Amino acid sequence: MLDSAQVLHVARLARLEFTDVEIEKLAGELSKVLDHIEKISELDLDGVEPTSHVVDVVNALRPDEPEPSLPREVALASAPDPVDGGFGVPSPGAA
Amino acid sequence: MSELIDLSAAEAAKLTRAGELDRAELFDAYRARAAADELNAFTWVAEAAPDGDGVNGSPLGGVPLAVKDLFCTEGVPSQAGSRILEGYRPPYTATVVAQLAAAGAPLLGKTNQDEFAMGSSNENSAYGPVLNPWDRTRVPGGSSGGSAAAVAAGLAPWAIGTDTGGSIRQPAALCGIVGLKPTYGACSRFGMIAFASSLDQAGPLTRDVTDAALLLRHMIGHDARDSTSLPFPGEIAEPAAEDLRGIRLGVPDELAGDGVEAGVLESFRATLALAERLGATVEPCTLPHAPHALSAYYLIAPAEASANLARYDGVRYGLRVDAPDLISMYTRTRSAGFGPEVKRRIMLGTYALSSGYYDAYYGTAQKVRTMISEDFRAAFERFDFIVTPTSPWTAFELGAKTADPLAMYLNDFCTVPMPLAGIPAISIPSGLSDGLPVGFQLAGPAFSESRLLDAAFALEQAIGFDGSAARR
Numbered sequence: 001m002l003d004s005a006q007v008l009h010v011a012r013l014a015r016l017e018f019t020d021v022e023i024e025k026l027a028g029e030l031s032k033v034l035d036h037i038e039k040i041s042e043l044d045l046d047g048v049e050p051t052s053h054v055v056d057v058v059n060a061l062r063p064d065e066p067e068p069s070l071p072r073e074v075a076l077a078s079a080p081d082p083v084d085g086g087f088g089v090p091s092p093g094a095a
Numbered sequence: 096m097s098e099l100i101d102l103s104a105a106e107a108a109k110l111t112r113a114g115e116l117d118r119a120e121l122f123d124a125y126r127a128r129a130a131a132d133e134l135n136a137f138t139w140v141a142e143a144a145p146d147g148d149g150v151n152g153s154p155l156g157g158v159p160l161a162v163k164d165l166f167c168t169e170g171v172p173s174q175a176g177s178r179i180l181e182g183y184r185p186p187y188t189a190t191v192v193a194q195l196a197a198a199g200a201p202l203l204g205k206t207n208q209d210e211f212a213m214g215s216s217n218e219n220s221a222y223g224p225v226l227n228p229w230d231r232t233r234v235p236g237g238s239s240g241g242s243a244a245a246v247a248a249g250l251a252p253w254a255i256g257t258d259t260g261g262s263i264r265q266p267a268a269l270c271g272i273v274g275l276k277p278t279y280g281a282c283s284r285f286g287m288i289a290f291a292s293s294l295d296q297a298g299p300l301t302r303d304v305t306d307a308a309l310l311l312r313h314m315i316g317h318d319a320r321d322s323t324s325l326p327f328p329g330e331i332a333e334p335a336a337e338d339l340r341g342i343r344l345g346v347p348d349e350l351a352g353d354g355v356e357a358g359v360l361e362s363f364r365a366t367l368a369l370a371e372r373l374g375a376t377v378e379p380c381t382l383p384h385a386p387h388a389l390s391a392y393y394l395i396a397p398a399e400a401s402a403n404l405a406r407y408d409g410v411r412y413g414l415r416v417d418a419p420d421l422i423s424m425y426t427r428t429r430s431a432g433f434g435p436e437v438k439r440r441i442m443l444g445t446y447a448l449s450s451g452y453y454d455a456y457y458g459t460a461q462k463v464r465t466m467i468s469e470d471f472r473a474a475f476e477r478f479d480f481i482v483t484p485t486s487p488w489t490a491f492e493l494g495a496k497t498a499d500p501l502a503m504y505l506n507d508f509c510t511v512p513m514p515l516a517g518i519p520a521i522s523i524p525s526g527l528s529d530g531l532p533v534g535f536q537l538a539g540p541a542f543s544e545s546r547l548l549d550a551a552f553a554l555e556q557a558i559g560f561d562g563s564a565a566r567r
Contacts, residue, residue: 007442014401014445015408015425016438030443032501037390040463041455050461051468053293053323054517054541055280060322074186078412087410092421 002031099124100566104252104306108156108199118157119144122201125159128250129204134226134235136245138164139172140204145196153199155313160200161251163208163242165288166192166297171202175288176210176220176238179407179414179432189286190321191255191297191314198313203251206241210434211404212262212290214238215506218497219436226493227270228565229531233490236266242300243270249566253310254300259290260392261485261510263298264522268485268534271524271562273307273551274300278541279517280325283318291399292323294392294514302562304523304552308334311544332545334552340374342550344537345478349385350509355487358528363484366525366535369557370482380474380481384466388512391467393504394447394460395515400437401444407432439500468516475540480550483509485522485534513538521551524560532562 007027011018018026069075072085081088099121102110110116122144129140144159162168165175167185174180188196196202209219217225217240225240227233228248235244239256243266246254256263258276267274275298282297289295299310312331318324344367351363367377409415409428416427433441447456474481487509496503513520518541525535535554539547 002446006446010442010446010449013449014441015405015422015429016433016441017426017430018438026439026442029439029500030446033393033443033504034446036501037393037456040387040390040459043384043387043459043463043466045459045462045466048462048465050458051464052461054468054515055323055325057280057323057325062319062322070186075411077186078183080409080413080415089410090417090419090421090424 111156136241155199159203161254163256164205167286176208178221190283209238212238236269238262269490271532275521283321285320289403291396334548336549336553342375345380347382350483362526362533382470391460391463392511397440397444485536489531
């Protein structure tokens with residue numbers, strides 16, 4: 001069961017903001033989904049290795065050879081605020 | 096022109112290669128249909144065929160391709176169904192799209208989808224829902240709903256989509272076409288806008304099994320830009336099997352009984368009987384952990400999504416909502432740009448990965464994933480393929496399940512076990528139930544695509560499904 005305070009905490013971690021009404025609704029929806037999901041805690045999984053990836057490949061390395069990258073103006077073409085050949089952002093400490 | 100639309104993609108390619116059909120005429124016929132789309136299947140349609148894109152001898156013969164919007168296409172909008180990427184034109188093209196274009200399948204258009212591929216009904220698109228061509232009051236399935244509807248309605252000869260928990264197979268089933276999710280690693284993920292990286296795979300959505308094999312042949316292969324892609328052992332052969340003699344089909348109790356609609360079960364059982372007449376043996380089997388696959392999936396996929404979608408921060412591309420400081424800019428941008436389902440999954444994934452809960456949720460889900468792979472491994476010692484209904488339901492009405500996220504998630508229980516195990520699976524139409532298409536799913540061991548397509552082909556020929564009613 002998730003309460004509104006937990007939802008608010010997770011929202012802060014995820015860089016999302018919600019109205020009070022949305023928080024309330026999310027708490028209900030997420031709790032219902034988690035109730036269903038929590039059935040897996042009943043399984044006996046002692047000694048089972050976790051699978052992070054199904055492909056049997058470890059450390060697929062390639063030679064470290066420089067290749068041309070995107071031209072700067074192309075990389076910046078979709079930027080909301082290109083500044084002096086870089087990505088402009090508001091100051092981290094302005095608030 | 097209607098005769099052109101009646102040709103399968105492989106038939107059309109054969110004619111253009113032989114010089115009996117003009118590529119430009121074929122492209123224009125489909126372009127006109129895609130541009131007049133009333134299903135909201137397309138989010139962008141090409142103005143004209145790209146010129147000089149290959150010779151008449153190219154293997155795919157210039158037969159135009161519809162591409163799910165989450166594949167990056169250079170200079171062409173690639174919005175992944177999201178407001179946060181509205182108007183985004185990437186500086187590069189996804190490897191599979193480039194491979195298909197090089198093989199002679201030029202880009203016809205980009206297709207609508209659930210936002211960031213999160214959904215089973217295509218109702219989560221920021222660009223509006225797609226309508227099912229069999230009944231426009233119903234959903235086409237999702238998340239590759241635009242690709243499925245476009246192919247079923249004859250607005251595109253063939254299409255590609257992506258499958259994370261069923262996003263190719265389920266809409267293929269609900270629209271009465273063929274959809275194949277390849278083995279994880281068979282196709283490059285480079286340039287595919289990521290949802291859950293350990294599960295996402297590109298694959299074909301086509302009118303028939305032969306078209307699926309032809310398209311897949313040119314999608315596979317190792318890509319230096321995706322270190323999880325693998326060299327495919329052998330070629331994808333043109334399917335030709337006439338029967339199923341010697342083929343052992345396993346029917347898992349867990350995925351082919353409870354929770355499946357009566358009309359779907361009826362079509363499923365009729366297909367099993369047909370398989371037996373074609374020489375296959377059909378026996379019950381068990382995948383003991385399959386009932387927990389949905390839970391593992393709805394932890395792993397949102398967890399990976401919450402990390403992948405952290406990149407949408409208003410800095411380098413896409414939407415930005417201005418704010419006086421950086422954190423507020425991130426938060427406002429993401430809150431305005433993501434839709435409700437994407438936010439829900441980011442929240443679920445962030446919670447599952449958060450301090451104190453990681454082992455209980457994500458860690459446990461990864462262990463369940465191991466057990467699901469083990470279940471399949473054991474089953475494939477006795478059976479060539481595991482068969483199930485693709486979706487427990489036929490196409491449902493728009494809005495019928497949007498109020499209850501859990502009910503929508505439960506739609507996926509037949510399709511999520513396979514991507515968790517990384518194995519390939521195909522859905523073919525097995526008939527109609529109350530006038531709506533039903534999908535039959537076959538799953539095989541990793542890299543068994545050619546055998547899978549062969550078996551699906553033999554079944555398809557025997558079923559004789561006629562999808563022409565949806566191509567008006």
